[in-house]
Amino acid sequence: MQNRANYIQVECEINGKPVDLFISPDRTVVDVLRNELGLTGTKQGCDDGNCGACTILVDGKAAKSCSMLIGQIRNKKVTTIEGVSDGDVLHPMQQAFIDHFAIQCGFCTPGMIMTAIAILNENPNANEDDIREGLHGNLCRCTGYVKIVEAVEDARDQINAGGAN
Amino acid sequence: MSDCEKTNYIGKSVQRIDAFEKATGKAKYFEDYQVQYRDLLHVKVLRSPHAHAKIISIDVSAAEALPGVITVAKGSDSDIPWSDLPYASSYYGNPAKDEVIWAGQAVVAVAAETIEIAEQALELVKVVYEELPYVTDQRLAMGPDAISVTSPELGIAAGYGGVQPEGPNVMGSYKLRHGDVDKAFAEADIIVEEEYQAGKKSTSQIECNGSIVEYQQDGGVTVITNGCGVHGVIKNHLLTMYPQLTSSKLRVIQPVTGGSFGNRLFPLVEPLAVLMALRTKRTVSYVLTRKEMYISSPSNWPVYTKLKLGAKKDGTIIAEKLELVEDAGAQIRGYFDGRLSSSGLMCVYNIPNVHCDSYAVRTNTMPCAPYRGLGCAESEWAMENLLDVLAEKLDMDPLEIRLKNMIKNGESNAYGEKVTSIGLGKCLKAVADGIKIDEPCTQDDGPWKYGKGIAAAGKQNTPLGRAEADCLVHSDGSIEILVSCDEQGMGVQSALRQMAATEFQIDIDRIKVTRADTAITPFDNFGASSRTTYTTGNAVIIACQDAIEQLKEAAGREVGLAKKQITIKGGKAYIVGSNIESIDIPDLFKPFDFFTQQTWGLLKGTPVRGRGVFCPAPAVEWFGPGHEDGRTPRMWNWYQFSAFGAEVAVNEETGQIKILKLMSTADSGNPINPKLVEGQIDGGVIMALGFSIMDHHMFQDGKMMNPNMSDYRLPTTLETPLQKNFMRAILPDPLPDGPFNAKGMAESIMIPVGPAIAAAIYQAIGVRPTEMPMTAERVLKLIKDKEANDAK
Numbered sequence: 001m002q003n004r005a006n007y008i009q010v011e012c013e014i015n016g017k018p019v020d021l022f023i024s025p026d027r028t029v030v031d032v033l034r035n036e037l038g039l040t041g042t043k044q045g046c047d048d049g050n051c052g053a054c055t056i057l058v059d060g061k062a063a064k065s066c067s068m069l070i071g072q073i074r075n076k077k078v079t080t081i082e083g084v085s086d087g088d089v090l091h092p093m094q095q096a097f098i099d100h101f102a103i104q105c106g107f108c109t110p111g112m113i114m115t116a117i118a119i120l121n122e123n124p125n126a127n128e129d130d131i132r133e134g135l136h137g138n139l140c141r142c143t144g145y146v147k148i149v150e151a152v153e154d155a156r157d158q159i160n161a162g163g164a165n
Numbered sequence: 166m167s168d169c170e171k172t173n174y175i176g177k178s179v180q181r182i183d184a185f186e187k188a189t190g191k192a193k194y195f196e197d198y199q200v201q202y203r204d205l206l207h208v209k210v211l212r213s214p215h216a217h218a219k220i221i222s223i224d225v226s227a228a229e230a231l232p233g234v235i236t237v238a239k240g241s242d243s244d245i246p247w248s249d250l251p252y253a254s255s256y257y258g259n260p261a262k263d264e265v266i267w268a269g270q271a272v273v274a275v276a277a278e279t280i281e282i283a284e285q286a287l288e289l290v291k292v293v294y295e296e297l298p299y300v301t302d303q304r305l306a307m308g309p310d311a312i313s314v315t316s317p318e319l320g321i322a323a324g325y326g327g328v329q330p331e332g333p334n335v336m337g338s339y340k341l342r343h344g345d346v347d348k349a350f351a352e353a354d355i356i357v358e359e360e361y362q363a364g365k366k367s368t369s370q371i372e373c374n375g376s377i378v379e380y381q382q383d384g385g386v387t388v389i390t391n392g393c394g395v396h397g398v399i400k401n402h403l404l405t406m407y408p409q410l411t412s413s414k415l416r417v418i419q420p421v422t423g424g425s426f427g428n429r430l431f432p433l434v435e436p437l438a439v440l441m442a443l444r445t446k447r448t449v450s451y452v453l454t455r456k457e458m459y460i461s462s463p464s465n466w467p468v469y470t471k472l473k474l475g476a477k478k479d480g481t482i483i484a485e486k487l488e489l490v491e492d493a494g495a496q497i498r499g500y501f502d503g504r505l506s507s508s509g510l511m512c513v514y515n516i517p518n519v520h521c522d523s524y525a526v527r528t529n530t531m532p533c534a535p536y537r538g539l540g541c542a543e544s545e546w547a548m549e550n551l552l553d554v555l556a557e558k559l560d561m562d563p564l565e566i567r568l569k570n571m572i573k574n575g576e577s578n579a580y581g582e583k584v585t586s587i588g589l590g591k592c593l594k595a596v597a598d599g600i601k602i603d604e605p606c607t608q609d610d611g612p613w614k615y616g617k618g619i620a621a622a623g624k625q626n627t628p629l630g631r632a633e634a635d636c637l638v639h640s641d642g643s644i645e646i647l648v649s650c651d652e653q654g655m656g657v658q659s660a661l662r663q664m665a666a667t668e669f670q671i672d673i674d675r676i677k678v679t680r681a682d683t684a685i686t687p688f689d690n691f692g693a694s695s696r697t698t699y700t701t702g703n704a705v706i707i708a709c710q711d712a713i714e715q716l717k718e719a720a721g722r723e724v725g726l727a728k729k730q731i732t733i734k735g736g737k738a739y740i741v742g743s744n745i746e747s748i749d750i751p752d753l754f755k756p757f758d759f760f761t762q763q764t765w766g767l768l769k770g771t772p773v774r775g776r777g778v779f780c781p782a783p784a785v786e787w788f789g790p791g792h793e794d795g796r797t798p799r800m801w802n803w804y805q806f807s808a809f810g811a812e813v814a815v816n817e818e819t820g821q822i823k824i825l826k827l828m829s830t831a832d833s834g835n836p837i838n839p840k841l842v843e844g845q846i847d848g849g850v851i852m853a854l855g856f857s858i859m860d861h862h863m864f865q866d867g868k869m870m871n872p873n874m875s876d877y878r879l880p881t882t883l884e885t886p887l888q889k890n891f892m893r894a895i896l897p898d899p900l901p902d903g904p905f906n907a908k909g910m911a912e913s914i915m916i917p918v919g920p921a922i923a924a925a926i927y928q929a930i931g932v933r934p935t936e937m938p939m940t941a942e943r944v945l946k947l948i949k950d951k952e953a954n955d956a957k
Binding site for chain 2: 034035038039040041042043044045046047048050051053080081082084085090094095097098099101103104105106107108109110113128129131132133135136137138139140141142143144145146147148149150
């Protein structure tokens with residue numbers, strides 16, 4: 001059983017809502033998101049930051065939540081795949097993944113979308129080389145990345161043309 | 166656009182049924198159900214550190230005493246089922262009993278209140294092993310004097326085929342004799358021969374294998390799993406293993422799953438999770454870590470092939486002799502006899518004289534299972550490479566020699582099967598054209614040298630049993646298809662929906678698919694051998710037609726006419742020969758009313774249920790008396806084909822390979838959804854690119870050295886060519902018995918990638934790789950060996 005004497009207080013913002021956690025400091029962010037907060041959209045495919053399925057945004061930057069302890073999101077703004085769309089209105093990145101058939105088994109998709117959003121946050125005019133460089137920490141075994149890269153380029157153009165978000 | 170065109174969804178890239186849920190994180194995979202069980206127990210497993218050892222003793226007392234530990238299981242426990250077949254239970258992931266035969270095999274399992282407690286308990290387990298000699302190299306495992314993978318006193322080292330005369334680890338063989346090979350080689354103008362090896366690799370789907378098993382108060386269990394084949398595989402196996410479970414006490418559900426590629430085709434986590442649930446009467450979760458995925462879940466089976474071809478001066482191949490060995494890993498399955506892999510060497514070229522000796526051998530490595538392509542990427546690696554050697558000797562180009570010898574539609578292959586669909590010729594011509602195989606690469610003075618290559622491939626479809634489908638027509642006029650096929654990401658439920666919409670000539674939004682729950686959906690076997698589009702697809706069509714017939718009858722009764730006067734389309738029954746032109750389908754369902762109720766006819770709230778059952782024709786025996794030549798008019802079902810071409814750069818200082826440009830073509834039969842087919846092409850090409858030049862298991866001291874996603878190097882966005890250099894085409898030859906003439910296609914894509922790259926390497930730097938993957942280290946060694954040779 002967990003030793004509550006070691007528990008720490010973690011205040012943060014997750015998907016726009018304030019969250020106040022009293023929790024064991026040895027827990028990873030992905031574990032807390034999934035198993036305490038029920039945000040199961042973030043996936044875990046390994047435990048050493050190599051597959052990228054657990055990618056979330058921390059203050060707008062891509063981070064692998066399997067390799068972060070819960071204390072590391074203290075006072076940070078966290079966005080998971082559940083916080084990307086505006087109700088039923090999808091983020092252009094989500095829509096582009098759908099439109100371009102960039103989703104097959106879908107297990108890498110949430111992490112892939114979060115990384116892709118972070119790439120464009122950093123560089124709204126990212127070209128194909130930049131996108132490939134940015135996505136190389138996210139593994140996909142189904143798509144060969146072809147339609148994923150297509151989708152990110154399309155989302156970039158949609159956003160730059162004045163699309164939503 | 167006519168009504169018919171609007172509702173013919175075949176060949177249209179309709180959006181995937183599951184894309185929205187997957188893009189928003191709402192799709193539920195098995196592990197996402199954990200949060201709804203607050204009393205969940207977690208299973209963790211202690212694994213063998215040795216490739217081969219006798220288990221002298223296991224002391225679990227300290228682990229059992231740890232607070233929070235509910236139960237500890239070891240192989241000698243009485244509730245672990247062992248059949249007469251040695252190692253049967255441990256094949257399915259349960260703890261070993263007397264000996265461990267690969268590093269990674271389960272030895273002790275713990276169920277505890279948390280993962281941390283379970284892991285802590287495993288540290289308290291004391292196992293005493295007596296290490297035994299082991300063999301991890303299949304070339305050393307073959308032969309009468311090889312080290313035995315198992316201890317003879319603990320269990321026979323044989324498969325279902327019994328002890329084989331060739332050696333202690335040989336577990337099965339398949340031999341084929343077609344024509345007169347000796348005579349043909351004597352008549353050949355040119356003979357070429359070489360040995361080839363294809364390595365050990367993991368499918369590495371991003372979602373790790375796991376199950377949640379919910380204990381039911383009647384003593385039954387509900388299994389929520391990402392394993393394949395809810396009826397045909399998981400339920401069937403669990404019922405055999407645990408007699409206390411009966412058909413009605415075992416429910417298996419497969420939610421959204423994150424890939425398989427063959428890895429999950431046999432139950433690996435379900436048996437242990439069920440055992441722990443039955444013991445503890447609690448809900449348990451058992452999820453493999455990534456490391457466990459590598460060391461305990463199946464790899465492909467590596468293949469050694471010694472191939473010899475004889476040809477006439479005009480390029481006609483008249484003789485083929487092959488010796489092939491599949492490495493099945495430590496444990497055994499009945500199908501390991503070399504037949505699966507050697508099928509790749511029979512199905513592409515029409516060679517009148519064939520001599521095939523193929524075997525399966527065990528090694529002390531993680532047990533093997535199908536890996537997309539079923540051993541044909543491994544065996545055709547030999548054929549396609551040797552064809553290039555032959556072409557060079559004959560001064561023919563690689564396209565010409567392939568087109569000349571390719572099986573043509575209607576011809577018979579070496580088995581004696583008639584081929585009814587082959588679109589390989591146009592696939593080959595398209596890739597040759599796409600990468601401009603006739604135009605040599607321009608070389609410069611830098612370390613990078615450039616070359617091009619093409620290759621062809623074929624893959625059989627194994628007739629793997631029955632698929633069933635139910636088609637419900639609800640009283641609101643909507644359609645629901647119930648099937649139990651696997652959906653591992655390929656999009657088959659979307660394709661099935663297109664077939665159903667086309668049968669009913671109805672807007673596709675009116676079709677829903679409910680899938681893979683043994684309590685609700687009818688039997689299917691499993692998603693293997695590219696069979697789902699074909700087998701489940703045909704079942705869906707039959708189910709739809711059955712439901713349509715019932716609607717016709719109901720509409721006919723309304724107007725007093727025969728079924729033949731009724732047509733169902735667009736959500737209506739159209740009538741000829743009546744003053745009533747049409748009836749809306751919902752109007753055929755009568756309101757439930759105290760004064761009108763009756764036993765017959767369609768009532769609101771009760772859907773019409775159409776049933777569809779489809780099974781490929783059975784294979785015809787190729788063994789036993791009268792079948793000494795191993796031939797048969799029906800060993801497999803149909804064949805899918807593919808061709809691949811690549812332009813590569815090879816660094817002659819480092820051996821590194823870069824793919825500059827590629828083209829892949831698929832004979833998919835008539836494609837139901839071209840974008841889904843493209844997705845299979847793209848994914849297959851890049852997966853194959855990985856095992857062709859990068860990813861493979863590395864062993865040291867009997868253990869896998871690279872069981873993680875950093876050392877096991879998978880292709881990323883950086884290893885794959887830019888979009889403008891990634892070309893593909895779907896070039897179908899319709900399959901007469903396929904649903905809307907479709908066939909499966911996702912396996913053949915894998916096969917020609919490696920050999921085409923090898924051909925390009927040869928063109929670039931003049932060395933011919935014979936071992937796959939062609940890692941930089943291996944290519945550099947070939948370069949150095951060549952330099953040393955040239956210097957002599």
